[in-house]
Amino acid sequence: MKRRIQVVICRVCSGAANVLDVEKLLRVANEAPYVGSAIAVNYACNAKTIAQIVEEAKSREVDRMLIIPCSKSDVSPALFQAYKKKAKINEFLMETVDLVGEIVLPHRDNPARAQAKAESKLLAAITRMAMLEPLQKSSEKMRTKNVVIIGAGVAGVEAARQATQAGMHTILIEKSDKEVKAPGVVMPKTRLVSAKGHAGNFILTIEAGEKRETLECAAVVIASGGDWSDAKGPLVQACGAKPLYRLVQEIGEGIISREGVVIVDTPDPKADITSAQDFAWEDAIQSAIEIRKKSPETEVYLLFQEMRALGLDELSYRDAADLGVRFVRYDKKRPPHADPKDKSKIVVIDSVQGQTLSIPYGGVYYASIAPNPDNVSISEALRIPMTESGGLRRGSMQKGPIATPRPGVLVCGSAQFPRSENISRLEGRAAGALAAQLVSTGIVEFGGSVAEVTPDKCSACLTCVRTCPFEAPFIGNAGKAEIQLQLCQGCGMCVGICPSKAIELHNYTDDQLSTETASYIGGDF
Amino acid sequence: MAEREPKVVGYCCEKHGIECVNLAARSGKQYDASIRLVRVPCTGRVDGMHILRALEDGADAVFVLGCLEKNCYYDTGSIEGRKRVDYVKSMLSQVGIEPERVEMFNASSSMAWKFPEIVSTMTDVAKRLGPIEPRGDRQ
Ligand code: SF4
């Protein structure tokens, strides 16, 4: 391998001109080992400039590029494309250095030290660049365009609609035999048993009635919802409190009690509640508004400890108040309870006003939704972690609000924690669209900067198998650890923890990291 | 000769860690220029050996910056990272080197104030403790 580096500094966006001496940076780069060309350009994202950079790369016969743009995300993909296609440079031999974010902006008051830091950063990046290996990605075809959706509630049906619209084939599995109106295949009385494979090519085992079947799919959407069975609690026993969705149904059917409606956060007000998020507050407020509109003589009370309506739904507090809905905040030390003398009234102490209210009611409803007990088996089958309160846990917010930590598996609606109907629908739509986006490529890409085991060094201690959050390492037939590349996300956790130092992460090897560090420490500070 | 500047190396994850650095910059925050960042895909990639070698090579202090533990891009990566840092700290105490020289931090991509805080904590440590003296000179 040649190991000849091209350094490209974009003068304009790197903002360097005001703080840094670009000509000096170029000189430093040119004097560094392995650098075959160092140029500064104006607008590295402009088509003409891209052509100029590629020409320079070809004539200097470089095989790798270090670009110093405005920010990593702002580099024109066209530059990388042209570099890859026209200059025939491996995509793993192109890196960016963020001088703007790390140096120009935070040190603009101190140009002298900014320059020293920029030079040492540049040299460290060149040192790293010279050590990088060209890597190849592999790919396999997705065997199906199936998207399996678990649960035919509001979120699940919406996900099916969205994914079907985008040309996917959806299979909706539903544990009950309720009537479901959704496109694609609907399998009633079906549940998920286990899952194998990886994003793009999953193999699920499902149980339809008594029969076990395997089902291949490219993506999975979990829309298992909350637990809709009736909860327990003093208010259920004493006042016949019902879940909120029943109120929504009743309003839809035009059954509204004239004796008053009480909506309370939980049927067991003394119990610990995890957070205000755990209630479908938007639905509670909307129902209260509807009741007041349709039946103005019905008094509506909302009893709560904490309330949180999301986003624009906050506006509905005012609408509700204008229509005469009563908001009563209580303290769980003095919980609302049925009047011992007259069971048709609820007694509550307003913790803001200090007043004791005795509220006559025709119906009591609670806004909490318990987590679905099926979450346990779904979490085991798909290997998704659970939250402390029994929901399915999503992954890092950087992956989006409906992604689970496992690639190819999405979660929407009350499966995470209680959601109002509207938000469930939106999340279902998002999940359907994202699943379709994933599947539409028809190709699973993997490999590149991933982990690799040196079998001779491996002592089969299983540490990597236990540590990897994606379950990529396994002990193969030879009795040594192997990495299933389709599952490896390239985080390197197994590398750092292997007691035998038997694993390396391509392009983040121990040697590469330590040499880069040493280059920094040896430079000016 | 000018006053010696502290030498601090940070291993920073490419997910929330680097985003937090960027947000600080784009929010106009200014901080000491003694920090050198080495990018790693995830703080779980950091090995105790990297930290020790950085100290051996002459860094005054080393820190690791990863995602918040409940919001880690690789789910458990920053928890692993912390374990490695804690291990190194306990080793340092055993050989008589101040464990404060090594620290783990967590941030999310929306915490603009966090990185300048980290920088000032670590440069203060580096200034206060100065370079690690060669073994023979230690009492
Ligand atoms: S941690 Fe290292 S030694 Fe242990 S099984 Fe994995 S590769 Fe082999």
Ligand code: SF4
């Ligand atoms: S690099 Fe990360 S994802 Fe890949 S095998 Fe190791 S721990 Fe698992």
